[in-house]
Amino acid sequence: MFPSKLAETKTLSSTIESQSSSAANGLSNLGLFKQSFKKHIGEATKTRVMNKVSRAERRLDALARILEQNFICAAVAVDAEDKRLLIATNNIHSGSRRQNKTTELINDFLALLTNTKACIESINEVLAKIIQLNFYQEFRYLATQAEISRPDLEALITELLNSLFEGGDKVIPWRDGFANTELYQEIINRGYTTNFLNKLVDRTARLARDFIKLRSYMHSASYSEADRALKTAISKKRFTIIREGAKKVHAEMRLSSHLAENNKLVGTYIGVSKLCCSHCGLAVESLQVRTRGVHGRSSDWVLPKFMRESERRLRGFLGMPSHEHFDSLHEAQQRKAVEFLESKNASPYVKQDIRHGRRMQADTSDSDDAYGVDEFEEICEDDPYHWQLGQVAAVRELKRYYFSDLEQLLECGIELDEIVALYREGSSRFQSIVRPKAISLLEDADNATEMLEKLIELYDEHECDYDVIVSDPDDLIRAHGFDDVCERYFAVRAARNSECHDSESDNPYATIAADYLSENGWQYTENSSDSANRICYKSDSDCGDCYSEEYARFESDEFYSDSDEQPDPCDSDEFTEMFSSQCRI
Known part of the structure; x- marks a missing residue:
């Protein structure tokens, strides 16, 4: 039930004031609510936000990407007290047979992360199943055009994994150089398009790298409670799949509902396979839950029951102005208001993105990519939406205050997007990392982008030692x-x-x-x-x-x-x- 008693508790004077304001603006109370909430969610929709997180939290994101399979989006958290993984997804498959298959596949994958005696064939078998499910979900149209069955797609992915793991290359060089291999041409000669194969190679590389990082993490030393809790849950294969809630509730909200019921919500980090949509972004912020970030788009959404039935949580989600308008509505109008806020029409940027051919669905941005841009989307530089994501202001500031640094970084071969992403994490941090000696290292490096990533990693993990190492007088x-x-x-x-x-x-x-x-x-x-x-x-x-x-x-x-x-x-x-x-x- 919605808070049906809210309107009754309002004083007569506040009701008259609300009606007078409504008349003055030519809008009904429902219209005022829509206008207010649209402005509120617009602040979250117009920018992509990436939050700084710890190594254990990044591994939760990687685990979520692996476990997404064909569930649209996955969210993973660790119950530190029980040392158990909590897993939620957007879709809930009905039927015990499908649930058993999902549970079995998760068990098999978690076992691979700790089993040092697992053979290559066993690893490829499990990874190929996971990648096949994920690829078919994300690029169903390409699989349909290629007229490839799921078993054949899984076999093709196994070929790619064999090429990756047995070739001895790192994941990124393998991905970037695969088009020059004999296997690539052989697969093309079978009748598959380059678009299909390139997308398949990209997705295989992405999820294989997540697996490699997780396996490496499991065999590294643990120096924090978060590390120990996550590793214990994985090694002992303790996990719970959260199934409560409506079918279309987003994964983050399904998991948040479970945590709220157990009084473990506030401060929890939720790993996500894709960045939060603007609705989920508003919700997790109001609930004081932490995630990797927000991709800045809106979509059809379902208001979770645990938020709908709590005036405090609902007020936090709607924002004070919108909640005051919502509070003045009678119960039937409140239902209409919820129908509006659950739709993608609540976003002020929907029409613009539809005009430029950009789908405004949630769950389209990979949570491990720079400021939320999906590495598998083709984002054109002439797309106005791409340059409305807070980057224009950052570029102007860089040109005004750090022109010399900007110019030198560009000359070193660092992409503008990468420079802007670094600057937007904090100008003081930007100044600390980008200094003359660091620029010299970038100039001397064979790959300036890789060197910049090393410098950033060094600064983030060992800030006190950064100056000593980078100054490098000898x-x-x-x-x-x-x-x-x-x-x-x-x-x-x-x-x-x-x-x-x-x-x-x-x-x-x-x-x-x-x-x-x-x-x-x-x-x-x-x-x-x-x-x-x-x-x-x-x-x-x-x-x-x-x-x-x-x-x-x-x-x-x-x-x-x-x-x-x-x-x-x-x-x-x-x-x-x-x-x-x-x-x-």
């Missing part, structure tokens, strides 16, 4: 490489910490500068858990094999695992090497 990075310098630096710092040294008076940079000349004190240790060689710094007093080795491993894994195109312990040739020694290839 040009160690130019001589020995950014990755090697960082790895040695943090290995020295870990050893010093274990020996209770004063890190301020005993600078790790000075130590590694001297060691590059002598190469004394460095050795490689064999880690039997993943057969990967890791640098470990051995001081005169011996920091202890296990502690230093594990700490160096943790620093390395944490530092690199989330940079989209950076070395990952389970990505590329290391991934293949691991399977060579531990899997039955």
Whole structure:
């Protein structure tokens, strides 16, 4: 039931005032509500928002993308108390047979993340099923045009996965260079279009990389409660699929409803397979729930029961002006008001996007892409909507206040969108990351975009060490490489910490500068858990094999695992090497 008693509790004077205002504007109370809410939701719809989140939270997003399958959108949270995954989706498939298949596939996937003895064939079998379901949902028209059955599509995806995992390339280079391979031409010769195959390669690379990152994460050290809760839930395969709520309730709202009923809602992070629509964006903000961000579009939506029946939650969602108008409506008009706010017509940007051929459906933006733009959409630079997403103002500010930095970054080959995305996360952060020495590193790098991502990752994870490493007075990075310098630096710092040294008076940079000349004190240790060689710094007093080795491993894994195109312990040739020694290839 809607709050039917709300209108009765209004005083006579407020009712007369509302009616007078309505008459003055030539609008009914319902019209005033629509006008007010349209303005309210427009503030969320006109921009794409990306929130800064932790490594564990990014892994929840990756897990949500994997578990989306063909459910339009998936949302995943961790019950920290029970150490259990809570999974919700937009669609709820009826029938116990389909539910059992979904549960079985989730079980199989979670098992792969911790089973170091899983063979390549087992991995490809599970991933191919997941990617097939996801691709058929997102690109059904292409699959229909290609006249390919689901089993044949799954077999084709398996071929792509074999090419990726057995070829030894990293995911991104594999994706970008696949069109030049014999297998690509062979598949085209079977009668498939380049558009179909390119989309399939993109989606395969996206979900395979999510799997690699999750598997790497599961075998890295845990230094937070969030890490431990997520890893325990995955390793023990503890999960609950949330099915309550109407069929068309969005995944974030279905999961929020469950959390609210158990008093675990506020402050919870919900991993999403796609960024929130504007309706869900308003809702999670009012509920004090955290997500990766909002993609800035609107669609038909369902107001969840737990919000509809709570005046406090409804007021938070509608905003004070809209709620006051809603409060003045009688029950029948309130139903009409809800019908309006649940529709995509509540957004002031719908007509504009339809005119430019942009669908205003929710769940169209990948939650792991820069400021919410789906990497599989073709977004033209001449699309007015694309440049109304808060970027124009940012570009103007960059040209006015940071023209020199902007010009140098562009000359290094950094795309304008990437520069704008970095700037919009904070001008002070932009200034801290982009400094003369950092520009020099970008100029010297073979791939400036990759180097910028490394610099951002270093700043976000180790802000206190950023200046020391990037200033690099001895040009160690130019001589020995950014990755090697960082790895040695943090290995020295870990050893010093274990020996209770004063890190301020005993600078790790000075130590590694001297060691590059002598190469004394460095050795490689064999880690039997993943057969990967890791640098470990051995001081005169011996920091202890296990502690230093594990700490160096943790620093390395944490530092690199989330940079989209950076070395990952389970990505590329290391991934293949691991399977060579531990899997039955």
